[in-house]
Amino acid sequence: MDALVTTEFLARALGSDGLVVLDATYTSTLPGSAKQEPRADYAAGHVPGALLLDLDTLVDAADPLPSMLPPRDLFEARMAALGITADSRVILYDDSPHHTSCRAWWVLGRFGVEASLLDGGIAKWKAEGRPIEQDTHAPAPTRFEAGMPRTQVRSLAEMQATDEQIVDARSAARFTGAEPDPRTECAPGHIPGSTNIPYGRFFESDGTWKQPDALRAEFEAVGIDLDKPLVATCGSGITASVIAFAAHLLGRDVPVYDGSWSQWGASPATPKALGPA
Template sequence: MDALVTTEWLAGELGKPDLRILDATWFLPGEPRDARGEFEGGHIPGAMFFDINLISDKTSPLPTMLPPADQFAAQLGALGVSDGDRVVLYDDAPHHTAARAWWMLQSFGIDAALLDGGLAKWKAEGRPLERGTQPVDPGRITVRPNHALVRSLDQVRAGLGGHQEQLVDARSPARFTGQETETRPGLASGHIPGSANVPYSSFFNPDGTWKHPTSLRLVLEDEGVEVERPVIATCGSGISAAVIVFALHLLGHPAALYDGSWVEWGADPDTRKATGAA
């Protein structure tokens, strides 16, 4: 199974016993939409709801952090996923949050695919929807944490100035430069020094499908990112940074994600901050 699958392909695979479809729609706090409620109102047949808020480290003061391995295995298994299953992820969110769920699975050694265009494209094509939540038999999944895909604050701070790994920030230019004030209390504005700014929206066509790999490369290179060199992706809270990681995956280059991202870095009085353009 390719890392990016089409709606046509998925429609032809519906009902196959080894196929698991997960809806990873997520919205920012304060956004006037209810991800779970929308899932209940209509989703791709056979899909289960992958709750990014629930499937997170509840011991961390930071939002949506990667959970412990045993918790992740239990919660993914509760969605019916077992070893050997083909997992397809999609969303119906402007932040393309299925990429975050994909990175989470990858971080635990589990392969998955993204549905190109997500639920919006599926619905635009008049494909079937299902309401409510159907019962599912629990699965058993083996997790193998891949620490190479995750970075902590200390790891990012230790690498500043060394130029071994490139920092690429997926937030909007206004947030990156500090022109837009952060709404979270106690959070500074700006970005991690030395970061490039490549907004996550840059990777998509107007219909929400992913750009061709040639264009993905140009999006990154136009902002000074060397695709062949190691990358650490960042954003506000580790959600949209996964778009950068997936884009590089499509180009054949694994990248790491700083899970705490600006919510952690910007709130720490001891970290260096920068404002203005890259």
């Protein structure tokens, strides 16, 4: 399948052998942000046959940083419980302003699972009057073993040593330090030398992805050379995955700094910059 699929494609594909549709909505941990309840929202209505990925718990619970990559055994157990095999065709969607299916795509990719995103998410599906169900499903468990990574990650140490272009997906106000960081333990500002592309710039007003030429223009508008290495960051690794997926649509493999500003901004040992890039 293509990395991005339409609602028309999914409507035709529902019920086909090997297809697994996952609701990848995630509850934002950002202080002050609107709270969502993915389980309740899923129960209230989802794409027919879809399963809840429960991205909230697909994390490293032992790490004090928010939403860090899950350990391998947890990931394998979750995929097995969802009935996913190496031959499954996985389509992800969300109902989140943060486009959290991108994070799910990146997490699945770290463990070798190829997945596609539903363009426009469930909001577009509903707007078109397509069917919604409230039934829950219990797939037959499988045996699942993680494969070779399809996506890349960067650690704090790697970020401190990198000469890659750094693209920050946060809002301009948070990037420049014009407003304080919502996590009180984090300083304002950004990683020195990084460039800001607020993640919303990659989408049309209806929540669908911009066309490739327009995606490329967003990178070029801030001086990013897509022919040179770059890495994505944000507040906690969620919207950085939007940048990684946008680059993926352009044929580029962009790693995500998983700790992002939650780690860099809270560390007394890292330099911080204020103002525009």
